[in-house]
Amino acid sequence: MFVDKAKVYVKGGDGGDGMISFRREKYVPEGGPAGGDGGNGGDVILKVDEGLRTLVDFKYQRHFKAKRGEKGKIKKQQGANADDMIVRVPPGTVVHDDDTNEVLADLTTHGQEVIIAKGGKGGHGNVRFATSSNPAPYIAENGEEGQERWIVLELKVMADVGLVGFPSVGKSTFLSRVTSAKPKIASYHFTTLTPNLGVVDVGEGKSFVLADLPGLIEGAHEGTGLGHEFLRHIERTRIILHVVDMSASEGRDPYEDWVKINSELYQYSEKLKELPQIIVANKMDIPESEDNLKKFREQLYEHHGELDVFEVSAVSGKGVQELLYKTVDVLDAIPKQPIVEEVSEIEDRKIYTIEDQSEKEPFTIRRENDVFIIEGERINKMLKKTQFGTYDSVMRFSRTLRNMGIDQALREKGAKDGQTIRIGEYEFEFVEKE
Structure with missing residues (x-):
């Protein structure tokens, strides 16, 4: 069977969560924070294998998910990084982003690799948040989510x-x-x-x-x-x-x-x-x-x-x-390399990432009845990394929002003390502080 086009889902592994831990050693009555960072999630990598001639394998497997990083450990130990997932494709494979139709890679030579879905970074453990004013923080971060996308693999026959x-x-x-x-x-x-x-x-x-x-x-x-x-x-x-x-x-x-x-x-x-x-x-x-x-x-x-x-x-x-x-x-009498359109600049190992919109538009605020809804890529990313089960984490999240200017923006939109603020799946109560 000759299959020359396939649509597949790829997802980088999520980063491991950071850990909250404190030293519990004999003769050290006031041990400091000792929670390690989480490991990074694995990347999904496309690699050219000259032994392959078609995309028929993708008819039977359409989802490729790398493993997540290990959680942080005690004694300041970082969790292990997850192994990358190698997905082999035949030479002559062109990779498109299914949403934008952008050409991500043009893979032609044996052994060529491209990271098509980057794994998420591991979250910080509480040892990272120790300060002179808070020497024993009860704060840790969740790992970042791995990049995910639908891609279209298109094979152009490599023939003389x-x-x-x-x-x-x-x-x-x-x-x-x-x-x-x-x-x-x-x-x-x-x-x-x-x-x-x-x-x-x-x-x-x-x-x-x-x-x-x-x-x-x-x-x-x-x-x-x-x-x-x-x-x-x-x-x-x-x-x-x-x-x-x-x-x-x-x-x-x-x-x-x-x-x-x-x-x-x-x-x-x-x-x-x-x-x-x-x-x-x-x-x-x-x-x-x-x-x-x-x-x-x-x-x-x-x-x-x-x-x-x-x-x-x-x-x-x-x-x-x-x-x-x-x-x-x-x-x-002619060059051995096939004449191909230069669709992208490929390095031996190149990372492609979705453009980060957070710097262009940090957040937006809209109102639905008496509820103020805050949206933004940067805020969503921070929301997913925050462990809301601890008081210190909640207060850190609140301070970050305040430093971004969200409190002032809410006042300008007419938010009053006690009104509901919704961010993602979470709802908070607006507290007026001058």
């Missing part, structure tokens, strides 16, 4: 040579002759609905990867039929073998076929004009093909000048070996 042409021109037959691939072959259109890959052994130590790309139709560049699904796979090939049915068995004109397919390719991507193209006149074992080929050459010369045309019969094998030699010669 791509076969293109109208449906039923003989591409699958050609692939089955020159490789060990076993594509489905029949006399109806769109037999090939997914790309078939095969390795061509030309001899003398020469070989290349060949992809039989599904048949194109007019309007493919606009998404007609399965146009975009097909055209995507051509972008990373280094040579195009353009197969033309010279027998005109489908009632189409060979030259018009060649022009229409090129039009679809170039309208989809200007970069495809830069790829070398070899014209393959197929089905030359059929009597009508000789006359059609003569007319085809004349039309080519009239509109495009002298172009090489290779006469072959995929059924009988005539001319196939000469075509393969030519293909290898062209491949040797």
Whole structure:
């Protein structure tokens, strides 16, 4: 099965909670705070594995969650950091954010890694909050939540040579002759609905990867039929073998076929004009093909000048070996790296994070009847980290809100002593303090 697109959920591990602890040692009657920090949550990392060819594994597993960090320990010991979760993907995988459609990573080389969901930091233990005025704080933080998102993995076939042409021109037959691939072959259109890959052994130590790309139709560049699904796979090939049915068995004109397919390719991507193209006149074992080929050459010369045309019969094998030699010669003359669009700057290990909005807009206040509702990314983050089971933690949360200017903003909105303030799932009573 060839799966070239998958939508999956990824979540970094949550950070471990900080601990509240005090020294309880003999001969130390007034031991200070000793609660350690929580460990960091694991990252979710995508790693390229050249042994993979499809995204079929993601058909059966769509959720990937890294483990959370360990809680803080006594004696100022930090909890252990969680192990990262490694998710292996084939080379040629492009990663999109499902919400924004932003391209997050373009993974092409074996061993390349990208952190796609960052784990949360561990919460501070009470040893972190000791001050001269409060030498024994009863405060600790919860660990941060790990980053989470839905992503779309899109695989572009990594092949040296791509076969293109109208449906039923003989591409699958050609692939089955020159490789060990076993594509489905029949006399109806769109037999090939997914790309078939095969390795061509030309001899003398020469070989290349060949992809039989599904048949194109007019309007493919606009998404007609399965146009975009097909055209995507051509972008990373280094040579195009353009197969033309010279027998005109489908009632189409060979030259018009060649022009229409090129039009679809170039309208989809200007970069495809830069790829070398070899014209393959197929089905030359059929009597009508000789006359059609003569007319085809004349039309080519009239509109495009002298172009090489290779006469072959995929059924009988005539001319196939000469075509393969030519293909290898062209491949040797161009760079080995596939021509790809530079969609993102990838480092060996790069962290992608959702943009933090807290600095742009620290908080907003709105009123619903007699309840004042406070919202903001920074406040929500602080709310999740606060352990409301202790008095010291509650007072620290209250001081932080006051320092952010929320008390004054509430007064300006008309808040009175005793009115309800809601932050997330929590409700508080506004206490007027001048």
